[in-house]
Amino acid sequence: MAGCGILEKREAGGEWALEVVDVRKSYGERPVLRGVGFRLARGERVALVGPSGSGKTTLLNCIGGVDRPDSGHVRVLGEEITTMDADGLAAVRRTRVGTVFQFFHLLPTLTARENVEFPLRLLGMPEARRRERVDLLMGRVGVAHRSGALPSELSGGEMQRVAIARSLVHGPSLLLADEPTGNLDSANGENVLNLLEELGNETGTALVLVTHSLAATRVCHRVIHLRDGAVEREESRPGTVARGVAGVAGVAGVV
Numbered sequence: 638m639a640g641c642g643i644l645e646k647r648e649a650g651g652e653w654a655l656e657v658v659d660v661r662k663s664y665g666e667r668p669v670l671r672g673v674g675f676r677l678a679r680g681e682r683v684a685l686v687g688p689s690g691s692g693k694t695t696l697l698n699c700i701g702g703v704d705r706p707d708s709g710h711v712r713v714l715g716e717e718i719t720t721m722d723a724d725g726l727a728a729v730r731r732t733r734v735g736t737v738f739q740f741f742h743l744l745p746t747l748t749a750r751e752n753v754e755f756p757l758r759l760l761g762m763p764e765a766r767r768r769e770r771v772d773l774l775m776g777r778v779g780v781a782h783r784s785g786a787l788p789s790e791l792s793g794g795e796m797q798r799v800a801i802a803r804s805l806v807h808g809p810s811l812l813l814a815d816e817p818t819g820n821l822d823s824a825n826g827e828n829v830l831n832l833l834e835e836l837g838n839e840t841g842t843a844l845v846l847v848t849h850s851l852a853a854t855r856v857c858h859r860v861i862h863l864r865d866g867a868v869e870r871e872e873s874r875p876g877t878v879a880r881g882v883a884g885v886a887g888v889a890g891v892v
């Protein structure tokens with residue numbers, strides 16, 4: 638694809654969407670992550686649960702390359718990101734990783750549609766292709782009719798659906814979501830969880846879902862319990878099997 642060469646790396650890499658190996662991080666003298674490790678197959682969804690302060694957001698930031706661990710390894714599609722420079726990390730975030738936040742983090746001066754389009758502009762994708770991807774995702778999450786609205790004109794549920802469309806528009810292999818239902822009422826929270834599950838199955842995108850709500854773990858294949866910066870225990874959810882790189886619908890990867 639002309640102008641989008643970096644996307645061609647997307648399907649490279651190992652068999653794991655994500656490998657976290659013995660990740661440690663302290664703030665000053667205080668250890669926040671004390672040797673966390675887990676692996677995520679392609680298309681697999683894991684919930685990371687634990688009390689407030691247990692290190693969930695710090696771990697997610699280390700996985701997303703927003704923060705750096707003091708030691709240990711984080712590999713996204715087999716590629717070590719802990720030793721990458723800022724440009725390398727930015728490239729990984731633009732191509733392979735999508736993020737959804739508790740407070741949506743939409744750009745306030747851009748319309749819903751422009752917010753969803755933003756990651757594709759960063760990639761230099763041609764306009765016609767951008768339009769096609771944005772239409773597809775906005776339709777899929779049910780916000781096409783709010784296309785021209787600014788974030789301040791949207792409800793919380795609409796904002797999070799726009800944010801989900803934005804997080805998947807570039808066809809990432811790994812989606813990171815930090816308390817994505819934490820600021821929504823229960824009906825909108827359910828809707829967002831269902832979307833994460835359905836879109837995960839349709840696109841084959843692996844998901845790390847940070848939550849302190851055990852109910853929210855229902856859309857995940859596995860649950861990892863964090864306590865005081867370490868994995869306390871892990872459980873598989875019976876009857877759930879990751880489908881790997883499914884890619885059944887048109888919502889799947891950009892390349």
Ligand SMILES: Nc1ncnc2c1ncn2[C@@H]1O[C@H](COP(=O)(O)OP(=O)(O)O)[C@@H](O)[C@H]1O
Nearest residue numbers: 664665669687688689690691692693694695696
């Ligand atoms: N930038 C920072 N500087 C100092 N301490 C921090 C920083 N970020 C997080 N912490 C501390 O690390 C611990 C874990 O925080 P966090 O990862 O946000 O936990 P969680 O998301 O599970 O609530 C908390 O005690 C928090 O105060």
Ligand SMILES: [Mg+2]
Nearest residue numbers: 693694695815
């Ligand atoms: Mg947190």
